[in-house]
Amino acid sequence: MDCHNQEEHSRPQEEEDIMDIPLDDPEANRAAAKIQAGFRGHMTRKKMKPEDKAEGEERQEDRGQ
Amino acid sequence: MAPKKDPRAPIKKAEPAAAPAAAPAPAPAPAPAPKARPVDLSAVKAFGLFDRVGDNKVAYNQIADIMRALGQNPTNKDVNKLLGSPSAEEMANKRVTFEGFLPMLQTIINSPNKAGYEDYVEGLRVFDKEGNGTVMGAELRIVLSTLGEKLNEAEIDALMAGQEDENGCINYEAFVKHIMSV
Numbered sequence: 122m123d124c125h126n127q128e129e130h131s132r133p134q135e136e137e138d139i140m141d142i143p144l145d146d147p148e149a150n151r152a153a154a155k156i157q158a159g160f161r162g163h164m165t166r167k168k169m170k171p172e173d174k175a176e177g178e179e180r181q182e183d184r185g186q
Numbered sequence: 187m188a189p190k191k192d193p194r195a196p197i198k199k200a201e202p203a204a205a206p207a208a209a210p211a212p213a214p215a216p217a218p219a220p221k222a223r224p225v226d227l228s229a230v231k232a233f234g235l236f237d238r239v240g241d242n243k244v245a246y247n248q249i250a251d252i253m254r255a256l257g258q259n260p261t262n263k264d265v266n267k268l269l270g271s272p273s274a275e276e277m278a279n280k281r282v283t284f285e286g287f288l289p290m291l292q293t294i295i296n297s298p299n300k301a302g303y304e305d306y307v308e309g310l311r312v313f314d315k316e317g318n319g320t321v322m323g324a325e326l327r328i329v330l331s332t333l334g335e336k337l338n339e340a341e342i343d344a345l346m347a348g349q350e351d352e353n354g355c356i357n358y359e360a361f362v363k364h365i366m367s368v
Contacts (some may be wrong), residue, residue, distance in 0.1 A: 142332055152309040153334030154261050155301045160330070160337065160345050161250075162259035163365045169235075169255045170368070 229291060232256050233284050243281035246272055252287070253294055259301065260294045262335050268293060303362055310358040321358050323350035 143149040232255045236244045244252060250265040266272065268290045272280060282290075301309075313321045313329060323346060330337045330345075337345070349356050349364070 142328060144332060149312065150334050152312060153329060154263065155334075156306055156309045157330060157335045157337055158259045158261040158264075159301055159306055159365055161335075161341075162254040162257075163368050164341060164344055165251050165254035166257070166368045169232075 226288075229256055229288065230284065233287060239281075241281065243283050244287065245278060246280045246282065247277040249282070249287065249290065253291055256291065258291070258294050260297075264294060264297070265290075303366060306362040306365065307359055310362065314358070319357055319359060320355040323354045323356050326356060 229252075232252050233244060235255075236248045236252050246269050249269065250260055250262060253260050253265070269277075269280075310321055310326075313325055315322075315325075327342050327346065330342050331339070346356075349361055351357075
């Protein structure tokens with residue numbers, strides 16, 4: 122994945138950060154998974170909110186993303 | 187000493203079966219279990235919202251989202267375990283009734299390691315290079331898309347919308363509060 126070729130903006134920091142990401146660290150992965158779970162929960166609830174009021178009225182698009 | 191009837195001794199005739207002990211007042215409801223928030227009612231509602239087929243069932247691959255709609259934050263791994271590590275085909279095609287779903291929901295509700303505010307903040311603090319309460323939005327994007335249960339780009343965009351300041355930094359304590367407000 123040539124990340125450094127994709128962006129025209131000079132973001133050298135991002136390259137460093139890529140090196141820094143502890144891809145194999147089980148604890149970092151576990152922490153990330155917990156955070157992601159919280160985020161997914163939040164996003165689902167946010168998406169549900171207008172539907173709650175409309176009681177399914179707004180179910181025009183499939184939520185099968 | 188004429189024998190006199192003792193007026194105090196009640197003459198016990200056959201009493202009609204009036205229940206002396208039980209008061210006619212309505213019995214008070216048993217003390218509600220603190221963790222029994224009205225999940226069941228909203229669970230029924232949420233479950234119904236997700237049933238697109240009309241067979242009073244939902245697909246395996248909807249279970250996690252119904253739980254999230256009900257305020258839980260299961261990892262996909264948690265849910266897969268509950269479902270018995272289904273194949274992709276089963277995830278899409280196997281369906282479960284509300285009765286089947288409820289104990290799964292209960293397991294998640296009762297799970298001991300639920301993350302709270304502190305956990306999220308601590309988790310994000312790991313990426314706070316300068317220890318100043320902020321993380322780079324760009325770095326967070328990378329972490330969320332490469333570690334753990336990767337988020338896709340659309341999810342990350344939705345999540346981060348409006349969260350980065352003009353320097354591309356995110357105050358993660360505020361971020362977590364925002365996340366937890368829904």
